[in-house]
Amino acid sequence: MAILWWRENGKAKELKQIYEQLNLIIPKLKNPVPEGQTIEQYFTENYEKAAADPYVYGYMQFKQFKEIYEDKKLKTLKDLLKSK
Numbered sequence: 001m002a003i004l005w006w007r008e009n010g011k012a013k014e015l016k017q018i019y020e021q022l023n024l025i026i027p028k029l030k031n032p033v034p035e036g037q038t039i040e041q042y043f044t045e046n047y048e049k050a051a052a053d054p055y056v057y058g059y060m061q062f063k064q065f066k067e068i069y070e071d072k073k074l075k076t077l078k079d080l081l082k083s084k
Contacts, residue, residue, distance in 0.1 A: 003068050004077040019069045022062050032056045039063060 006015055032055070033042040043050055043060055050056045068074070075083070 001077065001080065003065070004074060004080060008077055015069065019066065022066050026059075026062055026066065029055075029059050029062070032059055 003015060006012075032050075032053075033039050037045075039060065050060060074080075
């Protein structure tokens, strides 16, 4: 939702800058998600532990931003809010 809001409020350039930085950072980070689990499963099952660890929580947020930024199927914020 936040990415859609920022896009619609003239911050596409800033979002792109963040995305480009994350493309440099993420490959250098160790993935905390155990093999055989999705990032969503791990985060759901280990929320308290993940939220308490800045490294794990940061990794999750970085990956989520990158995924959402790359998702070309995203609607406008108005359409997203209407669908909820």
